[in-house]
Amino acid sequence: MADFKTPEVKEYLEIPALEAGVMSHSAPFVSKEQFQAPLGFPGELVDNWQQVAIDKLGELLETNRGLQVFMDSCVKCGACTDKCHYFLGTSDPRNMPVARQDLLRGVYRRYYTLPGKLFPKLVGAMDLTEEVLDQWYSYFHQCSECRRCSVFCPYGIDTAEVTMATREIMNAVGKGQKYSNEIIGKVFKIGNNLGLPEPALRDTLEGLEEEVKMDTGVDVRYPLDEKGAEVLLVTPSADFFAEPHVDGLIGYGKVFHQAGISWTLSSHASEAANFGLFIGSPENMKRIAMRIREAALDLGVKRIVFGECGHAWRVAYSFLNTLAGPFDFLDPRYPVPQHICEVTYDLIQRGALTLDKSANDHRRVTFHDSCNVARASRMGDMPGGQFVIPREILKAVCNHYYDMAPDTIGESTFCCGGGGGLLTDDLMELRVKGALPRMQALKHVVEEHGVNQLVAICAICKSQFSKVLPYYGFEMDQIVSLHQLVGDALVMDSKQ
């Protein structure tokens, strides 16, 4: 089915020898007029695209301190060169973070620095040619904005910011990415990434209630648009029917049921994901985020809780207050917003949930830290809570938990290979190769501890792993939602 070779998983992760240009053919489908227009972008490459791009870069430099500092500060020390999963999986030197950044930095130097104007060759400055634009399109769609490189950079240079800026410039000249832009259009038009309209959503949730009733004999509710509920749950739309996502949603409902917390989903904000982040577009990111504020006000809820989704949690935790705040109309006793893991963890701490760990005894579990949760957000009230809380929940609901190697989890976690707007079939080769470092770490705990389940709290990670696990000789259903394990261990009773 594939015209590429799945990388070999070795005993240790090796730094590959460079193979220049081996991934230069990789590029996602280019967006079209119908997907560009709703986002406010030109439908095709504009005539004076060079000038527009250079002006847009200038605007971004003036409005984003990070980008300006990152463009100036790199000393080419090489600390990041072996940190990117796409480099480790593809051997293409342009996938070394600094080399990727230099595709933009070279243009920055040419048009915005004195040495670049005077001696371009000397300082690695380059004209913005059509060839460079093509390289931008290819290699800035080989970055999942996972921020692993930024952990190791002595100046904290974040390639994710550079990728976002370049994608924003490409959208401004009319060369957008179909996958992300089409999805954002669906959010504006229908309310979620998958394009599920309200009746379909209601139908799905009713089906879930019946399913849980059959399984447990308990009337667990999955409410939609219920005014006056205490909690508005915002979750990725994949949770409504994709496997293994939906088992996570079932778990959230069971937790709320057992805790006696009234909750509701919203058809207006029926999507936690915010692909405005991926394309570096603050206007679109803000417009998507505002739906959540509107839904919370409309439904009169007291708290906002986010389901399992990595980048959505970044936008929620780090940006929502800026984009759509202040949230002074919500209950001040709770952080805004909360992660579903924070809610579950608090309930476990308070002894509000009865858990039967043995229900998960057939599972030997490891946990994949999703990049945006690990390196761009937090849970709880202490730094690093985003690593502690999911693991504490897992240890409370199952008997066999094993971590992967320390340099592949926590702040050093490897991306699943499909984040940052790359979860599309037209990038399958990249996704498979980019998963190599995570697969290597997984293989190790599988052999060492007999691990048979990989737990994640991100819709993209779950979809990506379902797809790439078989390439590496694992089963697609080895990836599960954290709240599936919670739901399975919860001892249910029918009283509220």
Add this chain to the structure above:
Amino acid sequence: MSFATVFYALLFYAATAIFLIGVGLRIARYARTPAPLKIPTTPAPTTRSGVVLRMGTEVVFFHSLFKANKWIWILGWAFHLALLLVVLRHLRYFIENVPTWVALIQPFGIYAGFAMVAALFGLWARRLFVERIRYISSPSDHLMLVLLILIGASGLAMKYIWHTDITAVKLFFLGLMRFDIQPLPTDAMLLIHLSLVAALMIIFPFSKLLHAPGVFFSPTRNQVDNPRERRHVSWIANSEKPAASGSKQ
């Protein structure tokens, strides 16, 4: 007064002006440019004092680089520490009554000179022989190391081989600082050393040496991780429209 004296006096006035104004303007630009969103690389400190500590470990110990690669870390850290000692040692040429601590560090400054050149050669060797680092290097990246090596080597050469009248050099620089130009010795090695230092000062504001002020303005390192507790307000929060050019907040 010799031509060399006048030339070097003007050169150092110009180099100092370019250095100070250039870096000053750059810092002003960094400070003025808004940070639209909270983007600290987490786990990050949740308090201001925690951020000061984080920045301190970055600037003093190169903590992130330590996590990344021990070779680059030891070479880079040794170079910067040595450079600091060498610069401090040179204070005695710019202060009339040399403070005791400057006098005390003189021998360490000499050792540091050797360490600095050795570390620079190590860094250059990596740039030349490690394939990944060679790939990301521009000619200017090599030349910057060559420049620093030549500055260190010419300084050491003056100390050990081709001496100059160091007292006269001190009088020259003390004179420069009060706009009273004194004769400068014209030993070749001294003039080479001074030319290279002036070149470094002139290049500074236009080059990757801006990493020195840049690190303090890096939002992934200098932001407090408290977006839920304190609303971060920027142009994104305020306007419906994309930021107009030069907007503030």
